[in-house]
Amino acid sequence: MYRRSYRLLTIDLDDTLWPCGPAIAAAEQALYDWLRLVAPRLTDIYDPASLRLHRGQLMANLPDMAHDLTRVRRESLSALLTEQGYSETLADEAVDLFRQHRNRVEPYRDVMPALSRLSDRYLLVSVTNGNAEVDQTSLSGLFHLSLSAADVGAAKPDPALFIRALDWAGAEPGQCLHIGDDPVRDVEAACQFGIDTVWVNRRGSSWPEGLEPPTFEVTRLDELCNILRACTAGAKRNRIGSDHQPPKKPQTCPRKV
Numbered sequence: 001m002y003r004r005s006y007r008l009l010t011i012d013l014d015d016t017l018w019p020c021g022p023a024i025a026a027a028e029q030a031l032y033d034w035l036r037l038v039a040p041r042l043t044d045i046y047d048p049a050s051l052r053l054h055r056g057q058l059m060a061n062l063p064d065m066a067h068d069l070t071r072v073r074r075e076s077l078s079a080l081l082t083e084q085g086y087s088e089t090l091a092d093e094a095v096d097l098f099r100q101h102r103n104r105v106e107p108y109r110d111v112m113p114a115l116s117r118l119s120d121r122y123l124l125v126s127v128t129n130g131n132a133e134v135d136q137t138s139l140s141g142l143f144h145l146s147l148s149a150a151d152v153g154a155a156k157p158d159p160a161l162f163i164r165a166l167d168w169a170g171a172e173p174g175q176c177l178h179i180g181d182d183p184v185r186d187v188e189a190a191c192q193f194g195i196d197t198v199w200v201n202r203r204g205s206s207w208p209e210g211l212e213p214p215t216f217e218v219t220r221l222d223e224l225c226n227i228l229r230a231c232t233a234g235a236k237r238n239r240i241g242s243d244h245q246p247p248k249k250p251q252t253c254p255r256k257v
Contacts, residue, residue, distance in 0.1 A: 004196065004231055008171045009118060010162060012180030013128040016200050017115075017139065018105040020130070027101035028052075034097055041084040054080065068150040070095060070131045103136040108202070114221035115142040118228070123169050127161040127178075129185065156182075157189030177215075179224065183207065187214045198224055 014020035028048055036043045046054070055076045059066040066072065078091035118124060125145045126134050134146050145168055149155035152164045166176060173194035180186025180200060187197045191212050199207070199214035200221070207213055218224050 067155040110220040125165040129155040156185040
């Protein structure tokens with residue numbers, strides 16, 4: 001029986017709570033269709049693939065910006081629009097349009113019921129390298145705090161997101177459990193920082209050789225609820241006779257910093 005009691009759950013978004021690919025593809029198509037109307041000279045030269053290539057080159061040339069995907073997209077579009085004689089203000093409109101569609105995600109069926117249960121028992125903090133805004137999705141209100149790589153100035157596997165979440169919660173790494181789908185950016189990154197991990201393996205993949213395995217592995221978040229119930233029961237049995245009191249949540253729970 002695992003006997004650790006957690007108070008903070010950090011949870012990845014893309015491909016952990018919803019499929020990322022379809023949302024990105026739809027958002028990029030909506031953006032490109034809009035650009036064809038307002039900036040046809042640009043779309044006569046650049047197709048969606050070449051726009052992605054330009055963003056990739058920009059990230060390679062300016063690595064200090066690479067963690068902020070929204071800024072990268074804005075800077076890339078601004079440069080290309082200006083190059084074709086358009087106002088760079090169109091870049092802001094383009095990014096706003098992209099963000100609206102980017103947030104039209106479809107969570108996996110198990111996600112909302114599980115998060116609804118967990119949010120009453122734990123501090124939930126979303127941590128993402130991407131630019132989805134969870135409070136603009138159907139999962140709005142289920143997290144106590146939402147953090148992105150742009151908020152903290154670094155992307156996973158850098159520990160900056162974990163550090164910010166722990167500082168906000170007033171928690172130690174041993175009181176935190178990180179849930180994510182990526183073996184390196186989620187599991188290994190959290191393990192290296194002393195945080196227990198849950199690998200959300202929805203596709204039945206094999207664990208990569210050479211990486212430290214996760215503390216737990218699940219295919220659905222309802223399995224996580226069962227694991228945490230067992231952890232709590234084990235921890236309580238381990239504390240019988242003590243004067244331990246359960247940790248209190250912070251007085252205020254801002255949704256995003």
